[in-house]
Structure formats: structure tokens, C-alpha cells
Amino acid sequence: MDYSSTNYELACNECGKRFGNRPLSACPDCLAPLEIVYDLLSAKGVFTRDSIARGPASIWRYARLLPVPEGFQPDLPVGFTPLIHASRLGARIGASSLYVKNDAVCFPTLSFKDRVVAVALANAQKFGFDTVGCSSTGNLANAVAAQSARLGLKACILVPADLEPAKILNTLVYGARLIRIDGNYDHVNRLCIQIADEYNWGFVNVNLRPYYAEGSKTVGYEIAEQLGWRLPDNVVVPMAGGSLIRKIRKAFQELIFLGLVKKPVRPVRFFGAQASGCSPISTAVKDGAEDIIPQRPNTIARSLAIGNPADGPAAAKMILQDGGWAEDVSDVEIVSGIQELAETEGIFTETAGGVTTAVTARLFADGRIAPGETTVICITGNGLKTTDALAGSYNHIDARAIRPRLADFDAYLRSLDGAPEPELIAAGER
Amino acid sequence: MSIKVVLPTAFTRHTDGRKQFDSAAQNLPALLSEFDQTFPALSTQIRDENGKLRKFINIYINDEDIRFLGGDAYAFQDGDEITAHPLDRRRQLLEFAP
16 A cells, blocks of 8 residues: 655654655654655756646646656646636726636536545555545535546545535536535544545545645646746635645745745735635634634535634644735625626636635725735636525526517617617606 | 543554443543543543643544533533544644645
8 A cells, every 4th residue: 555756755744754655644653644745856957847848738747746656647637727817807806917717617527626636546546445535515526526437446425415416416427426414514524534444445635635635736836837937926715624725835835945936025925715604714814813713614605614624723824924814705795706706707616716706805905915916816616516606696687588589689678778668668667 | 421432543552452432431631531541652642742632633522523512611421422533633734834
């Protein structure tokens, strides 16, 4: 089950002990989480702008700084999603240099989880697991189901019973075994920890977590490369477990260390976005608290509904030390955020993206981010998976069907636009 | 009164391989004191230098996080199943850690 790599290995955050590479996420001695550490010095001169440019248009162009085993042959073109200049959204919220990192179109399952799963499953295969699994709020379930199908691995996926129907369907279609748990995500996650303890399965976010989490760094590499090898002033990131925001920062630090980007005069500031109905990390940031007080989630942003986030304390600390902030928004604002991003930039995001968009608007409104600063907002999932969040939002739209006649069309448009119309005037309505 | 205690495999090297056992402890501090006697090596592993339960260990009563039930003040009920998990929660990480 072990393998060795000259480029990276597991290390304990607390005691520093090294463990090679194996399916393990906590130090057997001090119980602290394990992380992947790299021989960054040996990547100098090897991991360069040129070498990256010669790579495929996917996360695998950054493989040298990902924990993927030697000889691993990348299969799926995951990631390398568009970074678009969001001038129309920017104009609406008072931001002149706003960019959207659009993982709503990440391949193959339309969320940033494709990135982490790709890296985790490369290791699951190397470790010899024939069954993989995860606890999930939906997007991860989709990604594990699809990619394990492609690799010929069996998948067993545990989700909270109240998950959005689209996310359940988008898991079942790949032939994965899906088990709905009568509880919230934190209950599901706890059960998965117990299962991973008893079954010889590779759970991407339990015993493969150190590998899995590294996949998030590719969001940071891509942002820097797509900005022309420079770092933004600010990044706004949705927070569930609190891992992504920290991995983007890690990616930026690695790029600075390797000389691929200039070290900014002021450190990049990170802004975390949560739903008010599940805001343990933003609450800790606002209180300046060292620790996270767990919450019982109650929000339509189910993909962010983790009441006891694994990386929460570290995320909160990191946000504050670089001068960032965290905000949370109500369910009503989340829906408005989804609509605002769609109406201005043509990007349909899921509820988590509504959170991020609405939080970004508030950060600019509150003056926490200055209008001219280059700011990237991370959109991590696709709106087609959470259409139920918009149910009822368009009931006011006139849904009458009209006859296929030009005169009817003319009359219909006039009625919608409120222009005087002979029939209505005659009827005394206008 | 009796409660059932279930430990993860990572802890069993300090408990002679036992994953489950019964206890008559009235609350969490009493259970930890019991560990001091019965499994001193486990006690050392799960307590920090100040003798407090390490930050990254979660304690559950049946399906509920003990922090939602009053933490140390929660009085164990007959038949409660107490589980401990080292992975749910993480300490502050190193500067350059992911």
C-alpha cells in the first residue's frame, strides 16, 4: 500500500514526522493531520513558465507540484477552466478589475471537486484500492462517481438524505452505490471516518485526504497563469470545510518561492464566503476567535453546509493574518447572487456561487475591497445542479403561450412592455 | 448505569487492542480520569500538555457532538454510546502547510 516518491511525502503538522506515501490522514503519534510536503528546491528550474506552457490544457500541466505517483498517465483533461474579466458584474457592484474563475464548467462534472478527485484517485489506484468513496454534499459525490467509473473503480458514496435531487441523480447515473444518511453532512462525515477505519476502501476525503486536498492548489496556479503570471490583490472563496482557500494561498506561495510570480508588496488578501445559515468560519473571523464553534447547518447552500469544518480554524487564522475578511449572506441574498452573476456575466452557478457573488458585492459595498484592486472570485459549481433553489423565483413571469402569428407576437411584446394596446385600453385596464 | 465507549483503530495500540468497552463514568471528565487508570498510554495520547483533551479529537454521544450537549457538563445517560474521532477537526497548521 505504500509507495515512495522523491518529490513529495506525508508529514505531520505537529511533530514533523515523515511517513512516505500511504493512505493515512492523521499522525499515529500525535493525531495531528498530515500534509503533503514537497522538495520544492528540486522543482526550481524544472517547474517553469515554459515547462508549464508545454503541458496539457488541464491541471496536469502542474503535475510536478501535485502528489501524483511517478509513471501516472493523466487520463481526463480536468480543470484549466476560464478566468474571465467580469466587467458587467464589476460595474454593478463597484469593482473595476474583477475576474471570475469559472469552475462551473470544470470537466467532467462541473465543479472544482473534479480537481481534488483526480489527484485522490491517482493515488487510490497506486495504493491498490478497488473501492473508493466519500462523504459528500453533492459535488464531490458527482466527481467521485464519474471519475471512478472512467477508471474502472467501484464507488460507494454517502450523502445527507436531503440532498438536491439533481446531485443524487448525477451520482447514480455513473453506476455508483449511493447511500443516503439520515443526518447532516457532519453525521455523514463521521460515519465515513468509521467506515474507513473498518473497510479497506479509499475515501477521498478521509484516508486519502492529504492527496485530495492538494488538487485544490491548481485553482491558484491557474489564476496566476491566466492573469499573465501575476497574483491578484484579493481572492474571494466560498468556504465549506475551509480547505480550498488555504490551498490557493499555498499555490501562490509556491509560485513565489519558485520565482514564477513576483512577490507582491502587500500579501494577497483572502476573503471567505459562507451562508449565514452555516457560518462557523466567518463567525470565527468576525469574532477574531482562535477556534471554531460548530453550527447546525440551515441553508439552501447545501454544498457549503458543513457545521464543523475540518480546516476551519486554520482558514480563519490565515484569512486574518493576511488582512482579509469573511462574510456570510442570507438565503435570499444567495438567490439574488445567482441571478446577478447569470444576468451580468452569463454564468449560471449553484447556490455556493450565489454565496460567493453576494458576499463579494457586500465586501465592495462595505469598502473592505477597494474598487480598483484586482479581485478574483471563485465560482466552484454549476447552477444546473441546484435549480430547485430558483423554484418560485420566476413565477411572476408571464408564461402565456401565444399563437404563432406576428400580430400576436407584437401584441404580446406591447403588453409585456406596458405600451398602450388597443384591446387592453378597450377593456379599461390601462 | 453503564455506557459503551467505542474507540478508533488508531487508539487501540494503547488499549491492548480493545475497541469497545463499558464504563460507569458519569461524564466526560470522569471518563478521561478512568483512562488515566486503565489506559495511561491512551490518556497521554489524547490529552495535551495541560491535561486537556486535544483540540482535534471530537467526542460524540450517540450521533451528536458533545459540544451541542453541554460538553464536559453533559451527564452520560444509561446506554449512551461514546465515540471519539481524531480526524474531524484540525489544529492550526504550519505557515506553509496546505
